[in-house]
Amino acid sequence: MSRLLLTHATLFTLSGAGQARRGTAMRELGLISDGALVVEGSRIEWVGQTAHIPREYFNTQEIDCKGRVISPGFVDSHTHLLFTEPRWDEIAARHSSLPESTPRPHSLDRGIQRSAREFREASDGELLAKARRRLVDLQGFGTTTVEAKTGYGLTNEQELRALELLRRLSAESLAAGLPEIHPTLLAHVPMSGTAEQTFGWAPLIQQAKTMGARFFDVYCDHGAYTLESARRLLQCAQAAGLMLKVHAEQLHPTGAARMAAALGAVSVDHLERLPADDLGTVARSASVATLLPGCAYFTGPPWPPARELIDAGAAVALATDLNPGTCPSLSMPFMLSLACAQMKLTPAEAWTAATINGAAALGMAQETGSLQPGKRADLACFETCDLREVVYSPASNLCVWVMQSGRIREQAQ
Ligand SMILES: [Zn+2]
Structure with a gap:
């Protein structure tokens, strides 16, 4: 050896x-x-x-x-690695307040729905090549372990395809000396034009476990899954043996962080609008509070209450939330910089949040970090x-x- x-x-x-x-x-x-x-x-x-x-x-x-x-x-413990391209025109329009460069007459061809359409239309080869390049790039900034979510499938068939692509990517990455990938099945948003779809998730959750997913994550917010739907899905995933993560309190306070902490989630992520009453509960829970500074940087304040969480005894992690709409950056040093300049962390706290606490947010603190x-x-x-x-x-x-x-x-x- x-x-x-x-x-x-x-x-x-x-x-x-x-x-x-x-x-x-x-x-x-x-x-x-x-x-x-x-x-x-x-x-x-x-x-x-x-x-x-x-x-x-x-x-x-x-x-x-x-x-x-x-x-x-x-350890970048929160990414949406598998997508076609960032939605540059939406990002630029949001920042400049000018109209998008390519007018999109169909309101559904924006946001997550648009990324889902692009995901559906892209070939496996194109999606894998783009994700592979991102892995090379993020490794270049010092990242050695990365979580990767599905969530642009939005149908059982396409979500299974995303899981299969993540399985292939993970094996290739291991062989090529690229970062280790930890796959997550993400219930992102219900398909547009339908009632909240929780029914179809049960068989998908069962299958995800056999396809190598370690985590189940649900986006709980207005326009995504309600607190009650999220709870049902999380309980279903827990019964199937998946560890739990939640996109919680990002755009509106919903009670999702408190609920997920009570269910024993390995991490509660985002927390930009964490209700003050829930801060102590989250801080004292076993869940890692995973904060995503890139998201507030690209979409505007509020910044997540990092200082308050640490002062209340929380285990805080930092991750990129690399995704096509609200954070196209895959650089962990940039996230650390934002956390120190805008979220009142010390450099040492940020470094801990990006290493051992990121590993803990993936249940990997015994192995890496x-x-x-x-x-x-x-x-x-x-x-x-x-x-x-x-x-x-x-x-x-x-x-x-x-x-x-x-x-x-x-x-x-
Ligand atoms: Zn996310």
Whole structure:
């Protein structure tokens, strides 16, 4: 088995009990200022100070990382990876308040419905190629694990197709040394022109589990699923053995975050309009509060109440919400920058939210998200000794390489 020794790095290990960090513990990054790390095969074998490397590792292939930060790779625990193209004209029109460049006479050919039409019309090859390119790009910013939702199918047939494409993408990604993919079945919006469709979901949820989906997610909001429909779907998914996630409190307060936390959801996501009365309940629950700064950046405030959640003891994660309508960015460093500049997080809290807490939001905190012996060797290396430079330089990419399950992938210069 191949063995590699990394030396003289500024290491942020995030090491701990393999679970989400909460409240003030989010500021502890496990710094080793002249750190070393031994990787054997796909696993981390040893972590410590360069001066204390055990003799048995002396004759190992070595990479000198002086002047560089090494941290766990980012875990992007909320994306809609599988789509055709961002809806650029809708995004530009929203920002400029000018009409869309391509007039769309049919009101249904906008928003999620439009992305669903494009998904239906695109070939498997086109969808896979676009998702593959996004995986390469997001890995280039330091991401080594990514969650990916269905949700542009909107019919059982097309949702099954999305799951099958995610299964193929996941296998290809593993073979190619691209980020690990965790698939989620998403109940996005009911098909237009019909009553709320919850009936058709039960068989789909059953099938999703056998096709490799780990999570079930439902978008609970006005114009999407109601609280009662969302609850029924979540209970159905829980019975089928899927872990639960919810798009909650994004555009309107609905009570979805409180409901999902009570059901034991692994994460409650968005929370821009989390009712003040529910904040303590969410913070004290086992659910990770996954906040998506890119969404507020592209669609406007309010920003999610990150500071209040952490101060109330919550486990907060950050993710991109990469999607064609409200966040076309796949850069985790950009999300960290937004979280610090606009959501009052410290750089250390943001880093924790993007690594070990992201892993916890995927039920993967025992496997990735920190640098400690036995864990998968998913690392990101940055051209700086100070991670604050990564956070506060959102237009620069300081990531020089990532290690994906023990394999180094250098950035194209
Ligand atoms: Zn989303």
